[in-house]
Amino acid sequence: MAHTLPALSYAFDALEPHIDALTMQIHHDRHHQAYVDNLNKALAGTDGENKSLEELMANISAYPAAVRNNGGGHWNHSLFWEILGANGSQPSGPLADAINAAFGTLDALKEKMNTAGTTRFGSGWAWLIVKDGNLEVTSTPNQDNPLMDIAEVKGTPILGIDVWEHAYYLKYQNKRPDYLGAIWNVINWDVVAAKYNAAL
Numbered sequence: 001m002a003h004t005l006p007a008l009s010y011a012f013d014a015l016e017p018h019i020d021a022l023t024m025q026i027h028h029d030r031h032h033q034a035y036v037d038n039l040n041k042a043l044a045g046t047d048g049e050n051k052s053l054e055e056l057m058a059n060i061s062a063y064p065a066a067v068r069n070n071g072g073g074h075w076n077h078s079l080f081w082e083i084l085g086a087n088g089s090q091p092s093g094p095l096a097d098a099i100n101a102a103f104g105t106l107d108a109l110k111e112k113m114n115t116a117g118t119t120r121f122g123s124g125w126a127w128l129i130v131k132d133g134n135l136e137v138t139s140t141p142n143q144d145n146p147l148m149d150i151a152e153v154k155g156t157p158i159l160g161i162d163v164w165e166h167a168y169y170l171k172y173q174n175k176r177p178d179y180l181g182a183i184w185n186v187i188n189w190d191v192v193a194a195k196y197n198a199a200l
């Protein structure tokens with residue numbers, strides 16, 4: 001089955017001024033589309049063609065680098081679009097309790113995620129994951145993710161922040177910390193909470 005680019009559930013300019021419309025358009029329509037196209041090319045005619053994206057991630061060490069890079073790129077960006085939104089929500093319920101239990105406060109979680117993102121050299125992702133029922137913050141290089149069998153820290157991502165320059169360079173240039181400071185204004189915590197409940 002060929003993989004396809006998921007549509008955004010909001011307009012390109014919905015995250016303004018924190019993430020600009022042109023960045024969103026290029027990021028979704030060109031970068032993510034390229035991961036999807038290159039993944040389909042890399043899988044064509046192989047047994048991986050019949051595997052789900054999650055099955056590929058769990059056994060990624062058995063596949064060529066093109067599947068790792070583009071499969072990860074497809075999975076990671078699909079999550080990223082979902083957990084963004086303009087609703088200005090806050091964590092509530094069991095997720096809020098789990099954040100407070102693991103990190104003390106929501107601000108402490110944000111700081112830990114931002115540190116994971118700023119200290120990730122080059123390109124990669126900062127993650128909030130569920131691991132053995134608990135919340136943890138981790139990061140991965142390139143388009144790797146914590147679902148992959150080669151990940152240093154494995155778990156189920158419920159929130160991922162893209163720290164590739166293509167995610168912020170037009171508006172923030174080299175100032176990755178400014179982008180990381182702003183993105184918390186547009187996290188859709190209802191989606192993160194649903195992913196937390198599903199991961200438990």
Ligand SMILES: [Fe+2]
Nearest residue numbers: 031162164167
């Ligand atoms: Fe990206």
